[in-house]
Amino acid sequence: MAKTPQAIRGTQDIFGADAEAFAFVVETFERVRRLYRFRRVVMPVFEKTEVFSRAIGETTDVVSKEMYSFDDRGGESLTLRPEFTAGIARAFLSNGWQQHAPLKVATHGPLFRYERPQKGRYRQFHQIDAEILGAGEPQADVELLAMADHLLKELGITGVTLHLNTLGDGDSREAWRAALVDYFRAVKDELSEDSQERLEKNPLRILDSKDRRDQRFVADAPKIDDFLTDEAKAFFGAVTSGLDAAGVKWTRAESLVRGLDYYRHTAFEFIPDEGSEAAGKLGSQSTILGGGRYDGLMQSLGGAATPAVGWAAGIERLAMLVGDKGEPDADxxxxxxxxxxxxxxxxxxxxxxxxxxxxxxxxxxxxxxxxxxxxxxxxxxxxxxxxxxxxxxxxxxxxxxxxxxxxxxxxxxxxxxxxx
RNA sequence: GCGAUCGUAGCUCAGUUGGUUAGAGCGCCGGUUUGUGGUACCGGAGGUCGCGGGUUCGAACCCCGUCGAUCGCCCCA
Structure with missing residues (x-):
């Protein structure tokens, strides 16, 4: 008998109760996004490779080692989308969606990242995604986060907290980064091997290293707050007071940085509280929903400066937290x-x-x-x-x-x- | 890319210090009940013990390799 082909590593055949939980997440998202008047978009699963490499940043892990890229029959390099934001930004520019700005859109579907699979982490995974394009005011950040918070409540997910930070504007972020590099370079030999490497590639990440050798130095590391311009401070202040007014609970996470180059100002993640039931269900994965403001992204794709904010959440991770949905019995x-x-x-x-x-x-x-x-x-x-x-x-x-x-x-x- | 653990029936697993014909539960198929009732009883099919080498009189069990899975590191949703 011929051998049965195996599924590709890191892909899933979702069935039964898992499929019901997955559908529950998507259906709830569709319901909530309508309440917030986010418009539905359906995006291509693949794009020209440069869409991602230019938008996300050549040196990021996602671009440098996790993309599924291939040449099509015409010799053009294409890539299976590793995230939604870059493709949506490209569509915004190439379709003249500026005319609809500020534009609120929502989508969901599969994403692809060449990573080692583990609990809550797959090579083909699925996200729900929400973006506000062409809106530079803090009110947009507040609305987007209010929707995320509302969604988690509708899903019945508890024990999860919004961790919020600001990276400032482009200049603030660069100045802070330079100060961090100086600070950590002075003690380079005492850092973990991973962090010695991060010093060159991604110094911000040293701040949330799990290694004791690094944590000793983190407390006294330069703080982003010392590098923020008055405008950046005012922006963050408006976001936080807006969240308070909207009844969204949050906590300041000074060392929260996001991996992709395009983030500016607001950066956030919804993370299970330590020791909570949710944390246990997720294994070593922590972030269930993450995003931020990406005011510089459109320019990296050759468009006019366009402020935008967005987030994405892993459907599989959310589905692990919504409890057993089971399949309904027949009437x-x-x-x-x-x-x-x-x-x-x-x-x-x-x-x-x-x-x-x-x-x-x-x-x-x-x-x-x-x-x-x-x-x-x-x-x-x-x-x-x-x-x-x-x-x-x-x-x-x-x-x-x-x-x-x-x-x-x-x-x-x-x-x-x-x-x- | 690195590390740990694990691969026995369709599924979940047992299998003693290496020793006849590898077992159970669930599921599947068939039979029994002369029955407004049942999640019962009996039986059956189904396994190259992931794959390939090696050690041994003899390997599911020990050794090496390989593939796969799971979990963790990195990173991320």
Whole structure:
């Protein structure tokens, strides 16, 4: 026999209760984004490689080692999207969506990153995503975060806190970065091996290193607050007071930095509280929703300076926190005890479904087992069809009085109009 | 890219210090009940023990390699 091909590493075949939880997350997101008047967009799964390399930053891990890139038949380098933001920014520029600014959009779908899979982390994973394009005022950040907070509540997720930071404007961020490099370079030999490397590539990340050798120095490291311009301070102040007014709980996270080059000003992550049930379910992954302001991104793609904010959340990670959604039982199960009544059974189940009730027909395998299966399925209402000696159709309904009456009525209807 | 653990039936797993024909539960298939009732009882099918080498009289078990999975590091959603 030929060998069965295996699934690609890091991909998932989502089924059963997991698929229900996944759908619950997406459906809830769709409902909430309408409340906030975010418009639906459907984006390509792949783009020219430069869309991502220019927007995200050549030196980031995502671009330098995690992209699924390939040459198409025309010799052009394409990449399976590792995130939504860059593609949405590209669409904003190439479709003239400036005319709709400020534009609030939402989308969801698969993303691809070549990483080692582990709990809550896959090579093909799925995100929900929300962006506000062409809005430079702190009110946009507040609205976006209020929606994220609202969504998590609608999903029933607790024990998660918004961690908030500001990276200042471009100049603030650069000055802070330079100061951090100076500070850590002086003690380079005492840092962890990872952080010695981060010093060159991504010095901001040393701040949230888990290594004790690094943590000794973090407390006295230069603070972003000392490098913020007055405007940047005022902006962050407006965001935080707006969140307070909107009833969104948050905590300041001075060392929170985001990995991608394009972030400015507001940066945030929703993270499970230490020791919470949510933290346990997520394994070593912590961030379930993250994002920030990316005022410089449009220019990196050759567009006019356009302020924007956005976030994305991992559907799989959210689905791990929403509890068991299970698959709902059928409203009605029709058990065909005599195959001679097959046509009647088909007519009845069709009528039941068209009346808006979920229904399943049990008509295969040993007739004696069919009723067993129906009972095991957990359905409250079971209709069995059989033929008494006269060969006519007879039925028995097991269920509440209300359902018995309803089924009798539907049965009568299916008899009089078999094509109903 | 690095590290740890683990691969036995469709699924979840047992399998003693290496020793006849590798087991259980669930699921699947069939049978039994002369029955408004049942999630019962009996039986059956299904396994190159991930794959390839090695050690041994003999390997699911020990050794090496390889593939895969899981979890962690890095990074991220």
């Amino acid at each position: 009605v199960i029709v058990v065909l005890e005599d195959d001679a009544q097959m046509a009647s059974a088909q007519a009845l189940i069709s009528t039941i479904r068209k009346a808006g009730h979920s229904a399943e027909l049990m008509a295969t395998g040993s007739p004696r087992k069919r009723f067993d299966k129906a009972v095991k399925s957990g359905a409250e209402t079971i209709v069995s069809l059989f033929s008494p000696d006269d060969g006519c159709l007879a039925s028995r309904v097991r269920g509440s009085d209300e359902w018995q009456a309803r089924i009798e009525e539907l049965l009568a209807r299916s008899r009089t109009s078999p094509r109903a």
